[in-house]
Amino acid sequence: MTGTPARRAVLFDFGGVLTTSVVAAFEDLGRELGAEPRLLLRLLSKDAPSSALLVAHEEGRIGEREFEDGFAERLRAHGVTVDSGAAGPRLLIRLQERLRPDADMVALVAKVRADGHRVGMLSNSLGDDCYAGFDLPALFDAVTVSGEIGVRKPSRRAYAIACERLGSLPEETVMVDDLEQNITAAARLGIAGVVHRDAPTTAAELARLLSPPDPH
Structure with a gap:
């Protein structure tokens, strides 16, 4: 895990983060x-x-x-x-069919957003309908999918586009991903990272990295 505290936005991966492994x-x-x-x-x-x-x-x-x-x-x-x-x-x-939603992670996304932080998704697409069952516009402020932008993680351009869509600078942003190489790539742009293993650990790391919740 890399980066400095007081970030204000989070990019979440999809498969292996919002779903089972x-x-x-x-x-x-x-x-x-x-x-x-x-x-x-x-x-x-x-x-x-x-x-x-x-x-x-x-x-x-x-x-x-x-x-x-x-x-x-x-x-x-x-x-x-x-x-x-x-x-x-x-x-x-x-x-x-073997992937199931991780309810604890879906709830964590909602909590981070409710605390006043911007939340986005940055995902490498795999399948023509791989996000079925998830209301992505309701969950996130911005959604970036590799197949739609023509570039995939760990390309720097993928992270840059995701930050642009989210309205946050890389140095203001945290990336949550289950693959360490994607966190390493994000760090090259100044994005802090959490290598996701389970919801409680990720929640604790985000609490450390993000600015305090908005009291309003």
């Missing part, structure tokens, strides 16, 4: 496919064709189906059987 969801899907649990994440981070598909999807250059078809081929190349019917492999839908 994305890593656990990928591992569970891997088991369902009969693969080693970490294979899917390993391919997305280490296998060049898989990584390129993920980046293209998160930046909005390819849709859910094109990503799924391409990633299914990479999984088959590594010995994993992936069936594709008329609806395609449905890998992202099956992943999203």
Whole structure:
């Protein structure tokens, strides 16, 4: 965790922060496919064709189906059987079915906002409808999604756009993300960071970093 106290705005990641663990969801899907649990994440981070598909999807250059078809081929190349019917492999839908809202984190977003701080979301999109079930305009003052802006975390531009939309300077802002590399990238712009693990710890860190609640 980095940064200085007296910040006035917070950017929250989505998957793994407002939901249950994305890593656990990928591992569970891997088991369902009969693969080693970490294979899917390993391919997305280490296998060049898989990584390129993920980046293209998160930046909005390819849709859910094109990503799924391409990633299914990479999984088959590594010995994993992936069936594709008329609806395609449905890998992202099956992943999203394993994610559940974290009610404590949703409540924390509301509390931070009620305390007088601006709150925004900065998320790398994964799936054409990955935010279903969340009323994002009601939760946040500003929402920034990688597929809509054409750039993804950990690009500096993604953080800059999110701050611009939120109406806060980087040095006034805290980023909450479950991936340490995204916090490290945010720090390069002067954004303070909290590596999210659970709601109580994140709440305590935000209390330390943010300016006191607005008495009005």
